[in-house]
Amino acid sequence: MNSYRFHKYQGAGNDFVIIDNRENKFDAKDFALVNQLCDRRFGVGSDGLMLLENDDHYTFRMRYYNSDGREATMCGNGGRCIVAFAHHLGLFEKEVTFVAVDGVHQAIMESDEVVDLEMIDVDFVERIGEDFYLNTGSPHYVVFQDLSDLDVVKEGRSIRYNARFKEEGTNVNFVSMDKDCLKVLTYERGVEDETLACGTGVTAAAIAAYVMSGCQYEGFDIEAKGGRLGVRFQAKSINEFEHVWLKGPAVRVFEGDITL
Numbered sequence: 214m215n216s217y218r219f220h221k222y223q224g225a226g227n228d229f230v231i232i233d234n235r236e237n238k239f240d241a242k243d244f245a246l247v248n249q250l251c252d253r254r255f256g257v258g259s260d261g262l263m264l265l266e267n268d269d270h271y272t273f274r275m276r277y278y279n280s281d282g283r284e285a286t287m288c289g290n291g292g293r294c295i296v297a298f299a300h301h302l303g304l305f306e307k308e309v310t311f312v313a314v315d316g317v318h319q320a321i322m323e324s325d326e327v328v329d330l331e332m333i334d335v336d337f338v339e340r341i342g343e344d345f346y347l348n349t350g351s352p353h354y355v356v357f358q359d360l361s362d363l364d365v366v367k368e369g370r371s372i373r374y375n376a377r378f379k380e381e382g383t384n385v386n387f388v389s390m391d392k393d394c395l396k397v398l399t400y401e402r403g404v405e406d407e408t409l410a411c412g413t414g415v416t417a418a419a420i421a422a423y424v425m426s427g428c429q430y431e432g433f434d435i436e437a438k439g440g441r442l443g444v445r446f447q448a449k450s451i452n453e454f455e456h457v458w459l460k461g462p463a464v465r466v467f468e469g470d471i472t473l
């Protein structure tokens with residue numbers, strides 16, 4: 214049995230267990246341990262787990278794990294929450310540069326509980342019928358439709374496990390658009406459930422909405438189930454986007470020790 218000091222954060226209801234692993238003591242290869250720490254009955258409970266680690270070139274390194282226990286691709290809400298945690302640790306004052314699985318990110322503490330995070334550039338947006346498929350640090354399938362009476366888990370699973378995506382998986386976002394305001398519901402790969410918000414997901418939804426809206430808006434206000442997020446970007450073309458920023462709440466909920 215080992216004891217773990219953890220810090221619980223949430224970004225628009227997408228929640229995370231964060232561990233300060235600068236001494237490299239956490240066994241990140243123990244899938245069962247990560248899965249149990251994320252378990253909402255047998256552990257702390259969260260959509261994912263992050264390790265904050267030292268890095269030779271940047272203020273810190275972020276490693277992200279979905280609640281299934283496996284190391285994953287980029288997490289936008291997680292990125293904003295680990296920045297708030299690094300600020301809580303006193304690692305920086307206002308702006309920070311860190312490295313994650315998809316590369317180097319800038320971030321700004323807008324206030325104690327609001328973080329602005331620069332996402333990676335998007336260099337391709339695939340059209341699949343009326344739908345969109347793009348990667349904003351994680352892969353996202355985007356469907357524009359009426360959201361009333363939608364069974365997000367049923368419909369999300371049917372896409373996530375279809376012939377094309379069943380091996381690698383994909384996250385699935387259902388979007389309704391009213392001018393520059395979006396409502397987004399997300400089924401998340403690796404959680405294999407609906408989450409209350411998905412940072413890379415709302416970023417993908419906003420970029421798809423730019424295309425869908427006839428390139429009218431380079432920014433959107435987004436209502437997720439767990440809170441509001443903002444996405445802005447510069448379009449180089451209908452397929453290429455840079456200076457992509459995701460802004461929203463990153464809230465420290467509690468900290469504690471758990472022995473497993």
Ligand SMILES: N[C@H](CCC[C@H](N)C(=O)O)C(=O)O
Nearest residue numbers: 288289290351403411412413
């Ligand atoms: N489940 C995602 C990673 C976390 C994405 C989400 N929590 C976010 O805020 O971007 C995946 O496996 O692609």
